[in-house]
Amino acid sequence: MSDLKVEISRRAALLGAGGAAAGAVLASSSSVLASAEKQGVLANPVARYGVGDFEINTLLDGVVPVGEPQKTFGMNVEAAEFEAVSTDNFIPADSFKTFFTPTLVNTGSELVLFDTGVGEGGRPARGNMRAAVESAGYSPEQVDIVVLTHMHPDHIGGLMEGGQPAFANARYVTGAAEYDFWSKMDPEANGVTKLMAKNVKPLAEKMTFLEDGGSVVSGVTAMAAGGHTPGHMVYMLESQGKQLLLAADTANHYVWSLAHPDWEVRFDMDKGAAVATRRKVLGMLASDKVPFVGYHMPFPAVGYVEADGDNFRYVAESYQLSL
Numbered sequence: 283m284s285d286l287k288v289e290i291s292r293r294a295a296l297l298g299a300g301g302a303a304a305g306a307v308l309a310s311s312s313s314v315l316a317s318a319e320k321q322g323v324l325a326n327p328v329a330r331y332g333v334g335d336f337e338i339n340t341l342l343d344g345v346v347p348v349g350e351p352q353k354t355f356g357m358n359v360e361a362a363e364f365e366a367v368s369t370d371n372f373i374p375a376d377s378f379k380t381f382f383t384p385t386l387v388n389t390g391s392e393l394v395l396f397d398t399g400v401g402e403g404g405r406p407a408r409g410n411m412r413a414a415v416e417s418a419g420y421s422p423e424q425v426d427i428v429v430l431t432h433m434h435p436d437h438i439g440g441l442m443e444g445g446q447p448a449f450a451n452a453r454y455v456t457g458a459a460e461y462d463f464w465s466k467m468d469p470e471a472n473g474v475t476k477l478m479a480k481n482v483k484p485l486a487e488k489m490t491f492l493e494d495g496g497s498v499v500s501g502v503t504a505m506a507a508g509g510h511t512p513g514h515m516v517y518m519l520e521s522q523g524k525q526l527l528l529a530a531d532t533a534n535h536y537v538w539s540l541a542h543p544d545w546e547v548r549f550d551m552d553k554g555a556a557v558a559t560r561r562k563v564l565g566m567l568a569s570d571k572v573p574f575v576g577y578h579m580p581f582p583a584v585g586y587v588e589a590d591g592d593n594f595r596y597v598a599e600s601y602q603l604s605l
Contacts, residue, residue: 394426
C-alpha cells in the first residue's frame with residue numbers, strides 16, 4: 283500500500299478548481315434566491331372546457347382547510363377503516379380541504395350560472411365567485427339565468443351583493459320540491475331558512491320551478507337527486523352528442539364520499555336516500571363514461587367515475603374536454 287501514488291494532471295486540477303469556483307457561485311446564487319419572499323398558494327379561479335357547442339367554466343368560489351374529517355364523512359365506519367382508506371389514497375385522515383365550485387355555461391345564446399357560492403359573508407377565503415366570473419371574461423350583468431341545485435348556504439349565499447341582486451339581469455331556476463320544502467318552514471327555524479328569506483324569496487317572482495326532467499334551456503335537463511336535501515337536483519348538459527353532468531352535492535369528497543358511496547355524510551339530510559342517489563348517479567356516470575362537475579371536488583372539479591368493485595374511483599379530467 284505504501285507504493286500507491288495518486289497523480290492529478292494539470293488539466294484535471296484546473297477543472298477541479300473551476301468546479302469549485304462554479305460551486306461557490308451556485309452556493310452564492312442559492313443564498314440570494316433563498317432570500318426572496320415566498321408567495322404562498324397560487325389560486326387559479328377559472329377552468330374552461332368544451333362540451334359540444336357549450337363552453338363550460340368552473341369557477342373557484344373558495345377553498346378552506348378543515349380538521350376532523352370523520353365528523354363529516356364516513357360517520358358510519360370505524361376510525362381504523364377511515365384511516366386505512368385515507369392512507370391508501372395518499373391523504374391525511376385528520377384534515378382536508380373543501381372546495382366550492384359554481385359552474386358558468388355559455389350555450390351560445392344564453393349564459394347560465396349554476397349555484398352562486400358562499401357570498402360576501404365568506405370572504406376572503408370564500409365568496410369569490412363574482413371575481414371568478416370576471417376572470418372568465420364575463421360580467422355578472424351578462425348572466426341570463428341562475429340555477430340553484432339546492433338551498434344550502436354555500437349555493438345561495440352569492441345571490442345578493444350589498445343587499446341587491448348580484449346578477450341584476452338574470453332570471454332564476456330551481457327545483458319545485460326544494461323550494462317548497464324550505465319556504466314552508468319558519469324563516470327563523472335555522473340557518474338555511476334565514477338565508478332563504480334574505481336571498482331567495484325576494485327573487486321568487488323571477489323564478490321558474492322545475493320537476494324531474496324539466497328543461498332549463500335547450501340541452502340542459504334537470505334530474506331529481508334527493509337525499510342531500512329533499513329536492514336536490516343535478517343537471518345534464520347535452521350538445522352535439524356530447525354530455526356532462528353537473529352533479530352538485532351528490533358526492534362531497536372524491537374519496538370519502540364518491541369512492542365509498544355508502545359512507546354517511548353529515549350534511550346529507552336523508553342519509554339512506556343520499557346513498558341510493560350516489561349509487562344511481564355514479565353508476566350511470568361510470569357505465570356511460572360521462573364526465574361530471576362535482577361542486578366539492580378538488581378544483582377544477584371536473585372528472586370521470588370508474589367502477590371499482592362495489593365502489594367507485596374518481597379520475598380527474600386531463601385534456602379530454604379540451605381537444
